[in-house]
Amino acid sequence: MGVSDVEEASLSLDEKLLRFMDQLELLEEKRAKLNSLIEQGWFSISKARYSMGNKQVSALQYASEIEPLVFVNSRRLENCGVEFCTERPNQERNTSSSIEDIGPKESGVRRRNKPKNDAAEKEASKDASSEKTPELNPVNESHQNPQQDPLKWFGILVPQSLKQAQSSFKQVIELSAEIATLQDAISNSRQELSLSLKNKQTAAERVGSPLGQGDKLNGSGESKQKDSGGEVPIKESL
Amino acid sequence: MAGRGKLIAVIGDEDTCTGFLLGGVGELNKNRKPNFLVVEKDTSITEIEETFKSFLARNDIGIILINQFIAEMIRHAIDAHMQSIPAVLEIPSKEHPYDASKDSILRRAKGMFSAEDFR
Numbered sequence: 001m002g003v004s005d006v007e008e009a010s011l012s013l014d015e016k017l018l019r020f021m022d023q024l025e026l027l028e029e030k031r032a033k034l035n036s037l038i039e040q041g042w043f044s045i046s047k048a049r050y051s052m053g054n055k056q057v058s059a060l061q062y063a064s065e066i067e068p069l070v071f072v073n074s075r076r077l078e079n080c081g082v083e084f085c086t087e088r089p090n091q092e093r094n095t096s097s098s099i100e101d102i103g104p105k106e107s108g109v110r111r112r113n114k115p116k117n118d119a120a121e122k123e124a125s126k127d128a129s130s131e132k133t134p135e136l137n138p139v140n141e142s143h144q145n146p147q148q149d150p151l152k153w154f155g156i157l158v159p160q161s162l163k164q165a166q167s168s169f170k171q172v173i174e175l176s177a178e179i180a181t182l183q184d185a186i187s188n189s190r191q192e193l194s195l196s197l198k199n200k201q202t203a204a205e206r207v208g209s210p211l212g213q214g215d216k217l218n219g220s221g222e223s224k225q226k227d228s229g230g231e232v233p234i235k236e237s238l
Numbered sequence: 239m240a241g242r243g244k245l246i247a248v249i250g251d252e253d254t255c256t257g258f259l260l261g262g263v264g265e266l267n268k269n270r271k272p273n274f275l276v277v278e279k280d281t282s283i284t285e286i287e288e289t290f291k292s293f294l295a296r297n298d299i300g301i302i303l304i305n306q307f308i309a310e311m312i313r314h315a316i317d318a319h320m321q322s323i324p325a326v327l328e329i330p331s332k333e334h335p336y337d338a339s340k341d342s343i344l345r346r347a348k349g350m351f352s353a354e355d356f357r
Contacts (some may be wrong), residue, residue, distance in 0.1 A: 028338070031336065031338070034329070035329075035330050038254075038257070038329060038330060041257045042253050042254075042257065045256060045257060046253075058252060059255065059276045062259060064266075066265055066272070068245055068264060068273075070246065070261065070262045070263055071242055071300075072243050072245070073244070074244060074300050081322075082325075088262070150260045150261075150262060162260070165260060166261060169257040169258055169260050169261035170261045172257075172261065173246065173261045173263060176246070176303060179327060180300075180325035180327055183327070184322045186343060187347075190347055
């Protein structure tokens with residue numbers, strides 16, 4: 001009975017350890033990708049600075065009004081973990097109007113020289129304009145407000161390399177949300193692991209002296225505690 | 239703005255901040271408090287630490303990105319942070335490549351492995 005308990009605890013410990021190792025491996029993989037993307041981004045920024053001038057692309061050029069274009073949503077998972085995912089609220093709009101509209105927003109021909117005598121027509125045009133305004137306003141707002149693309153802080157005709165930098169940093173942001181999720185999963189697995197390690201130890205202690213192996217385990221455990229006195233409080237704090 | 243997600247904060251050198259701001263993480267809120275800190279040569283450690291703590295205290299921040307060499311300066315504050323939100327991510331910087339052995343999360347993970355535990 002007792003032995004099977006220990007075996008069970010060992011099996012679950014093994015399973016958790018394997019999962020933990022897998023997570024660490026995945027983290028390392030993602031970290032490597034993140035690092036290379038960031039490097040690429042810096043390289044592109046430097047290239048842009050080279051072509052624009054030494055003092056360009058600096059913190060002094062940040063806009064006075066900065067609106068976030070990307071958000072992270074955090075969600076609690078069943079196993080107490082937290083999942084982060086990025087969200088770009090107005091990405092769809094940006095992609096749909098990727099070609100910038102330059103020129104008057106109103107469609108059609110504008111009459112600049114209105115005939116003064118035609119009062120009726122004037123009235124009609126007034127009505128039309130009053131009807132039109134509520135329609136136009138939201139369009140205008142959505143065009144002015146769209147939190148300005150940060151690229152524009154650094155000029156209107158920015159070099160291609162700055163755009164490349166932007167795209168690599170966008171990828172970095174997405175990846176960093178994944179890494180944050182993974183880091184949280186790792187710290188959870190670590191806690192689970194230390195808990196099951198404790199469970200195994202108590203199970204082994206319960207088996208106790210009748211088993212030679214248990215004896216050995218207990219004995220070595222005690223000596224370990226004496227040897228590495230500093231180790232125990234760290235584990236406790238985990 | 240109740241339904242919107244959380245922000246990503248950045249503490250880093252100029253190029254790191256510029257890059258992430260280009261990516262669209264930056265925000266200046268109503269009190270004109272930014273969610274980023276550009277660390278220059280003359281930025282004091284106290285200032286960095288205070289900013290980091292203020293980011294931890296803000297509930298609209300989900301992830302804090304920090305250059306690893308800056309994280310090294312305020313390691314005690316980072317080690318003391320145990321909550322999962324905001325998540326703290328250490329990233330490399332131009333002069334200092336990423337070193338996994340310095341990362342708080344990985345150090346914690348490494349700390350629990352001693353050979354005797356798994357006999």
